Amino acid sequence: MTQSVVVQVGQCGNQIGCCFWDLALREHATVNQKGIYDEAISSFFRNVDTRVVGDGSSISKGIIRSLKARAVLVDMEEGVVNEILQGPLRDVFDSKQLITDISGSGNNWAMGHKVFGSLYREQILEKLRKSAEHCDCLQCFFIIHSMGGGTGSGFGTFLLKVLEDEFPEVYRFVTAVYPSSEDDVITSPYNSLLAMKELNEHADCVLPVDNQSLFDIISKIDLVVSSGKLGPLVKPDSLVTSGARAFKKQHKKPFDAMNNIVANLLLHLTSSARFEGSLNMDLNEISMNLVPFPQLHYLVSSLMPLYTLADVNIPPRRLDQMFSDAFSKDHQLIQADPKHSLYLACALMVRGNVQISDLRRNIERLKPSLQFVSWNQEGWKTSLCSVPPVGHSHSLLALANNTCVKPTFIELRERFMRLYKKKAHLHHYLQVEGMEESCFTEAVSSLSALIEEYDQLDATKSVPVESVPRLSVAV
């Protein structure tokens, strides 16, 4: 069994990260009734005897004493991290595994990447090494940050290069929150574009999410829950937006609900690696199956169901509905329409009481309406994990490597060009040491090259591809 370390950077990254740890604790508490520290828990948590002074010596077996998250928290302002450390999760975090500053990055990627990067390089390396040392077999870093700000975007992507150099064999999975079109940070296009170049070059896998989509999903849930039609039947705790006990009270803000969706995404992604099932899927299989070419590593995700009806006798039709919904554009975590674009590869990760025949039936059913690239006509990766998420009898995570990410990138480039042409706010960036105009032009080229790759694949949609003749052998 392997371990993963979560690195949460910036305000967004830390808020999502916080929700993640909350839900992870709840999930393990539900599954692990005996309070024994097992391998599943060890993937994200250390077992520590806090009575022992010093490093908090890790205990590898036996009863759970005190669980410490395998996390590193980074923010260039103190507000968010302090709130976390004073909140109900304070004991879960190792107080030494965080880096904060006071001044913040001012929504400036260059500040986050160049200034804070060089300032905190040694420190962050030390924290990361410490985290790695506490792991038996470290498999993956999960980095969470937003694209539009300064710290998450700048420092978060700076970290990618550090991780690549220092831990080349460990996967780097990035959960990146892309700015919506009504984003209120003026410089978000600059920050996002500059960050994209880093993601292109140094991330193994990126799971893009955007606030608009998350918001739409919450609205959908709210509509159902409050409409009264199904209201009383909806199980509490079963909303994909539900937080655990710790955060129940603060649920008024939409951001909490949105963050919970992303947190659930990460939990689901790792479920088959942590828990047993009849067809396991480890994290290294995600990259192997879903990344056919190194640069094309952006995966569109959708998580189902959004809520569970309290009626326990869920007929197969509802199970199948879950599969159908997973492919609809309304349920993706970014603004994307996979059904009308081209699939390079698709993974279906199922949890709970679902068997191989259910999976196959749905694949057969949905396949005709989906377009797959010519060389991967049956490009499905599947996994079955026996342990369902809290509050559900089954759930599904669909990960698609699909050209439907293209519009997001094209729009990003357009918004960037609109600002850049006017040189608006550019001086804030150029005055930072190490920043030149070439940084911007290179970033644009990088994104354009990526878009071009998707374009070429899309072009194959309508044109039948000539197959290369097979080898002929003399008998």
Next chain:
Amino acid sequence: MSIVTVQLGQCGNQIGFEVFDALFTDSQCSQGLCSKRENGAYQASCRERFFREENGVPIARAVLVDMEPKVINHMLSKAAQSGQWKYGQHAYFCQKQGSGNNWAYGYSVHGPKHKESIMNLIQKEVEKCDSLNGFFIIMSMAGGTGSGLGAFLTQQLQDHYSNALKMNQIIWPYGTGEVIVQNYNSILTLSHLYRSSDALLVHENDAIHKICAKLMNIKQISFRDLNQVLAHQLGSVFQPTYSGEGSCHYRRNPLGDLMENLVPHPEFKMLGVRNIPQMSENSLPYSAFTWAGLLKHLRQMLISHAKMEEGIDWQVQPPLPGLPPLGKMSLTREQRFNTSLANLVILRGRDVQSANLEGFKDPALYTSWLGPAEAFSAWKTQRAFTGYERSAALVSNSQFFLKPLDRIVGKAWDMFASKAYIHQYTKFGIEEEDFLDSFTLLEQVVASYRNL
């Protein structure tokens, strides 16, 4: 003589458990429909072949290998909990991180790294056999450990135990993916095994799935269901059968006999299994079969490429003698009729000696260069298998896998032409030439089978 089983990866280990369970349960079965003495001899033979004893508890002669611990832990505890039989206490090898569905990782990284530890484990198990018949290696083709590490280990077994036979039980994945790179992993596995294994016993997930759906009437089919059907089929092949001396005397060299009967030529190593009847436990008491009926169906299943006894195409008939050879006949005819290289029919149950096997000795079933006298063999025992009054199994080296192999090579080739995913393999030392070598070998195999 004993067989040592090596269970590899999630698939290999999950199936392996079901196989040992099926073998054991059958050996304990009280409805043997034969004399006590007969039953005793059968049981003793099965036990010696697949189990050894430690403090009165039967221990499976198996080595469990996986690169991550979850599945092995589960199988070890399942066996221990059954109270019937167990796996050896230290007979497993585990690592922390799996092979990531990457054949190259299983073959080039895990293989060399853990070669010594795994071979040591196998050696320990071999030493506990009075005499070793050979190895039965259970693995999937689609994943990373079973396929890649499996290919590597089979080669090691070839080098270290050159006198022992090796049969690889390989699982052909569902056509619509379980793993996206399954075609790559499959062709790499097949080409390597073709060089180092003695015989490949193939089971297709799609076929077994249909059996579960149509014959067993299972509504929500799980992998456990698939594995149990598979285990049943394997049991019907590997449980003891009479040696030349007949009643109460059981064959001592099953693997050797299998190879001798079914693999007359190294170019043709792919064996398929058909088993009849196969039904849910509820239906069993209400059915009665005659040998004539069973064998008629089994024969038709053989010649018409049927995977199970439902939906058999009775139109397919062998070509009449005197007509031009198959190659010149109409295309549809050629594709529908399954030409065999060699066949083995295994009969278990009541009045087994009265069964008429003439249908299988028809020369029209076989390729021109090997007549039925050499190509066909039959094994028998009166002792019934898992409570079926009469049951028949067919192990066939024929064109069963021509189409599936052709399909997999074609799909892998298309993907290879686009270079998709290749970087994942070259990262660990499997280069494009290795792929090309595999393609070349397999196109050769396809051509050979096509021209049978």
